[in-house]
Amino acid sequence: MKRVDDFRLRFGKQELVPIIIGGMGVDISSAELALEAARLGGVGHISDAMLPTVSDRRYDTDFVKVKLTQYKYNLTNSDKTDIKFDLGQVAESTRLHVGNTMEAKRGSGMIFVNVMEKLTMNAPKETLKVRLHAALSAGIDGITLAAGLHLGSFAMMEDHPRFRDAKLGIIVSSLRALQLFLRKNSRTNRLPDYIVVEGPLAGGHLGFGMDWAKYDLLTITQEIIEYLKAEKLDIPIVPAGGIFTGSDATAFLEMGAAAVQVATRFTVAKECGLPGDVQQEYFKASESDIVVNGVSPTGYPMRMLKSSPAIGSGIRPGCESYGYLLDSEGKCSYIEAYNREVALHPDEKKIQVFDKTCLCTHMRNFKMWTCGHYTYRLKDTTRKLADGNYQLLSAEHVFKDYQFSTDNKVALPE
Numbered sequence: 001m002k003r004v005d006d007f008r009l010r011f012g013k014q015e016l017v018p019i020i021i022g023g024m025g026v027d028i029s030s031a032e033l034a035l036e037a038a039r040l041g042g043v044g045h046i047s048d049a050m051l052p053t054v055s056d057r058r059y060d061t062d063f064v065k066v067k068l069t070q071y072k073y074n075l076t077n078s079d080k081t082d083i084k085f086d087l088g089q090v091a092e093s094t095r096l097h098v099g100n101t102m103e104a105k106r107g108s109g110m111i112f113v114n115v116m117e118k119l120t121m122n123a124p125k126e127t128l129k130v131r132l133h134a135a136l137s138a139g140i141d142g143i144t145l146a147a148g149l150h151l152g153s154f155a156m157m158e159d160h161p162r163f164r165d166a167k168l169g170i171i172v173s174s175l176r177a178l179q180l181f182l183r184k185n186s187r188t189n190r191l192p193d194y195i196v197v198e199g200p201l202a203g204g205h206l207g208f209g210m211d212w213a214k215y216d217l218l219t220i221t222q223e224i225i226e227y228l229k230a231e232k233l234d235i236p237i238v239p240a241g242g243i244f245t246g247s248d249a250t251a252f253l254e255m256g257a258a259a260v261q262v263a264t265r266f267t268v269a270k271e272c273g274l275p276g277d278v279q280q281e282y283f284k285a286s287e288s289d290i291v292v293n294g295v296s297p298t299g300y301p302m303r304m305l306k307s308s309p310a311i312g313s314g315i316r317p318g319c320e321s322y323g324y325l326l327d328s329e330g331k332c333s334y335i336e337a338y339n340r341e342v343a344l345h346p347d348e349k350k351i352q353v354f355d356k357t358c359l360c361t362h363m364r365n366f367k368m369w370t371c372g373h374y375t376y377r378l379k380d381t382t383r384k385l386a387d388g389n390y391q392l393l394s395a396e397h398v399f400k401d402y403q404f405s406t407d408n409k410v411a412l413p414e
């Protein structure tokens with residue numbers, strides 16, 4: 001019987017364990033988690049979401065304070081068009097996080113950065129270009145383009161000296177999205193080095209509508225593998241979303257996938273960026289505690305625990321400090337929802353907003369508990385302690401369980 005370790009992900013001459021830990025913003029897929037994946041011979045992701053605040057927390061910078069001081073005058077103004085990012089600050093925070101992580105890298109694996117196009121930052125093109133270039137300059141092994149179609153992102157990197165040397169990948173959720181990308185990108189004469197095919201059971205934002213349950217990862221992966229074969233395009237395919245055991249992963253590798261991307265099982269690893277009390281919420285969740293809803297201002301459905309403190313929270317929009325979801329006209333649907341509720345309840349000190357959430361502030365504070373569909377199975381991957389909590393796992397334990405397990409078994413920790 002085959003297991004994941006019988007396969008290898010190949011990039012040219014380099015061979016890796018075919019396990020990629022997916023990007024989880026904001027600093028949930030921490031440097032520590034990504035470094036473990038690389039040390040064990042696989043691929044880890046850091047995320048470039050909200051790096052100025054991540055940098056403040058990790059490297060003692062004061063990027064958010066500086067931004068807030070600059071825009072304090074606007075705090076009670078519902079028009080956020082003034083709020084712009086200092087591109088130097090964005091570049092510096094990327095350089096710090098990517099540079100420090102790459103410097104700490106050991107082992108034969110790789111570290112990629114997850115870059116979401118939907119973080120439009122009130123100047124989508126300018127800010128994305130700076131983020132991509134800064135990550136390449138700081139020595140990242142690869143960039144995974146996420147949350148968006150990224151039809152112009154490769155072209156933005158064309159003039160960087162590492163454009164052809166760094167690994168560049170995309171995340172798609174349908175053959176149609178892939179075809180569109182390949183068509184628009186053909187001008188750069190550079191194919192993606194890998195394609196993550198993300199199905200509807202993933203965590204974070206979904207590349208589907210609210211009818212996500214009609215789709216399945218296996219069918220989409222098969223369609224994409226057949227299409228690439230017919231087009232004679234040899235690009236590694238990496239399915240993601242709901243691959244919970246080593247046997248699930250092996251089944252995809254046997255059908256021709258080059259690797260798998262997994263995330264949910266690592267949310268309860270010690271190296272993961274989630275606070276310990278939130279990790280216990282993930283362990284304790286049952287299937288009915290997990291929802292896909294439309295509260296994210298990005299417009300994409302998002303999967304999360306129903307008990308996320310972000311749901312219903314009516315905090316003042318945090319754009320003066322953050323502002324990552326402001327579109328090219330300085331708008332965000334949470335601001336509209338918030339203003340509507342304030343107008344409806346003029347005398348209330350604490351208002352509630354249920355249709356949208358302030359994603360920047362809540363992701364930054366770990367109050368938006370986004371998770372994969374199979375989060376309710378996490379309790380079966382560890383031991384329950386006498387105090388009713390569950391034992392956290394090491395990233396190495398989870399990684400090796402994917403790598404070596406068979407028969408749909410999950411190894412419990414020592």
Ligand SMILES: Cc1cc2nc3c(=O)[nH]c(=O)nc-3n(C[C@H](O)[C@H](O)[C@H](O)COP(=O)(O)O)c2cc1C
Pocket residue numbers: 021022023024025026028047049114116146147171198201202203204205240241242243261262263264265267370371372373374
């Ligand atoms: C907590 C959490 C946060 C996530 N955040 C992101 C993100 O910021 N960007 C992204 O492209 N994918 C994100 N994802 C998706 C993962 O990278 C991955 O592709 C997917 O969850 C794999 O499915 P699995 O969790 O069932 O293993 C997130 C997933 C989880 C569980």
